[in-house]
């Protein structure tokens with residue numbers, strides 16, 4: 001057999017020749033398999049997490065002093081690190097006896113412990129080495145790296161094979177006669193450079209071209225397809241694939257406190273282990289009240305129950321059994337989850353893994369990635385068997401090791417091309433005219449262990465620099481195989497992050513640097529190295545129109561209006577159209593309330609509950625009760641305040657709220673006001689549209705005059721400004737809803753953070769409302785003609801670009817809280 005061996009050649013093509021029986025190209029793992037098969041040593045291999053787990057047990061049994069403290073703090077990571085050192089030394093030929101340092105003494109003691117440690121790759125190589133003795137061999141083995149640079153165990157294996165009859169050919173390090181031309185193409189990002197690379201390929205015959213594709217080729221493949229080439233199909237494993245998130249996110253539910261964002265992530269996974277009829281309502285509930293057990297949470301379960309009972313589409317052949325499943329799931333989440341603090345029993349985790357298995361198993365044919373998730377669950381069960389309890393950090397580390405670098409994307413593969421593709425420079429085995437090195441970037445990895453001088457003397461002929469020398473040789477392999485030119489592509493940004501050129505760049509002498517943006521001159525002449533083309537602009541596709549357009553009379557306002565909708569219509573019809581008319585929504589994961597929005601909802605609920613319990617409170621009593629309600633409602637509506645590190649924020653919010661509520665009731669009592677209602681709904685009609693509004697607190701003076709408190713968790717500046725300009729439309733809306741003739745209502749804001757009331761010195765609600773209605777008519781008229789105006793964020797902007805029509809009421813739009821700034825092009829404005 002003709003074998004080509006190199007330390008970076010795992011996963012290489014065996015041969016590109018038409019007939020190549022008996023020829024193979026191997027990296028260390030493939031060569032190990034070949035040798036094991038020949039010697040009858042193959043067997044079932046243990047996974048790395050299982051070996052780490054066995055090493056944990058060894059360390060527990062030996063209790064070495066040297067790593068005791070680290071092991072106490074993080075047993076899994078300590079075992080993982082010690083095992084990695086141990087494996088490296090075994091590969092380097094260490095006999096586990098000579099131990100000149102505490103580190104090696106510890107490893108030697110662990111090696112003597114009789115508890116099982118399944119063989120890793122270095123142990124398997126040592127077994128192969130033992131079994132090779134006197135086994136005849138007639139192979140021709142061509143090494144791509146000098147024997148002296150290989151790890152000890154490989155040196156010994158090849159030396160033994162040579163003794164046994166193999167013909168070993170070492171590489172000759174003759175420098176090529178002429179150095180290739182080197183061109184570095186730089187560009188802003190991958191997309192810019194991918195187009196240049198594809199254009200280069202499109203301008204000539206590519207029989208003599210090779211591409212070294214460093215990293216994922218997803219974006220490059222898309223552009224190659226546009227130019228009519230096949231995909232390179234290179235991909236980096238990713239641990240963030242959706243199917244790999246199911247196990248860690250589901251196991252997260254055992255820990256306390258409830259984390260709304262994490263639970264939402266679980267619900268949003270396409271293959272989450274819960275039925276859709278409960279997932280959707282729970283997603284909606286978390287977007288309103290980010291916690292567990294609150295009103296919205298209860299509503300979600302009621303909604304799911306109704307869905308099953310109604311069984312509108314006949315999905316549930318046995319609704320009763322489905323209802324039982326729902327009850328079990330509710331019990332699991334409400335009573336058996338989010339309880340554990342730092343430790344949890346291994347049996348509970350095993351139970352959770354077993355909960356997942358029958359739910360994911362049937363989906364594997366549809367989503368093959370779930371097969372990996374099931375393997376992970378099985379690996380975790382194997383590790384947990386025999387343990388009593390597991391700490392939170394230990395579980396996280398176990399999952400980290402099990403998921404490892406993740407899995408590949410099943411949908412992607414390499415396609416046929418005339419040019420040759422490799423994913424590592426060492427894999428270039430034949431000369432080419434041109435080598436294109438895609439993403440010629442420093443990936444910032446330094447995976448070499450530091451050993452002391454004494455430690456380096458322990459294994460035989462240990463060369464600590466060999467790994468770096470091998471890596472460097474692999475880089476020079478690219479220049480050695482480029483007959484005419486090497487073109488390297490270095491984007492300045494990779495996936496939006498700053499990227500840095502490959503360290504080999506410093507060694508590429510006499511290189512020419514070109515900017516991707518300048519490859520095409522003003523006349524349309526494009527040129528890169530030996531290829532060029534005259535580009536012409538494609539005029540067949542019209543450019544998009546710069547401003548939004550509507551078909552005249554195509555949009556009519558909805559039947560039901562509210563203050564929020566009206567404000568949006570008046571200030572930014574573009575926002576109203578996207579949000580209220582066509583119902584464009586942000587993904588739920590980005591929509592969970594947090595910060596002021598969450599505190600505001602919680603504070604409103606506390607006041608609502610207080611006023612439901614009693615309409616008259618002494619300020620101190622209200623303050624005390626508000627604290628109790630806050631404690632009760634936080635897990636249901638603001639669970640993030642229970643997370644580690646949030647204690648001070650939670651106390652601050654609690655104190656602010658309690659003080660504010662005391663102030664609120666001081667005001668109510670001092671003015672002798674009577675509470676009429678809270679969250680009081682009012683309805684009216686405006687231009688044939690139903691109009692509804694919800695008043696936070698409606699009160700009455702002894703004279704019978706009505707008073708409205710609109711509560712906010714925000715600062716005073718903006719609201720004060722609105723009142724000063726007689727632009728507080730929300731308050732005007734309430735006065736109109738309560739008294740559309742005289743507007744005789746006392747309306748004010750109440751701010752929780754500053755415990756302050758804000759009101760207008762000279763309110764003119766009637767005038768404000770009339771201006772709003774006139775403006776509404778103008779806006780509807782504009783939309784009727786097909787014009788959709790964008791709002792303004794600041795006064796300055798209004799002066800620079802006044803609205804198309806003069807408006808009786810001009811108010812700034814809510815750009816700060818709007819999700820459509822990219823669509824309306826505001827986001828690009830500031831660049």
Ligand code: SF4
Nearest residue numbers: 572791813815818824
């Ligand atoms: S960002 Fe401002 S201008 Fe743009 S749609 Fe939103 S509210 Fe309108």
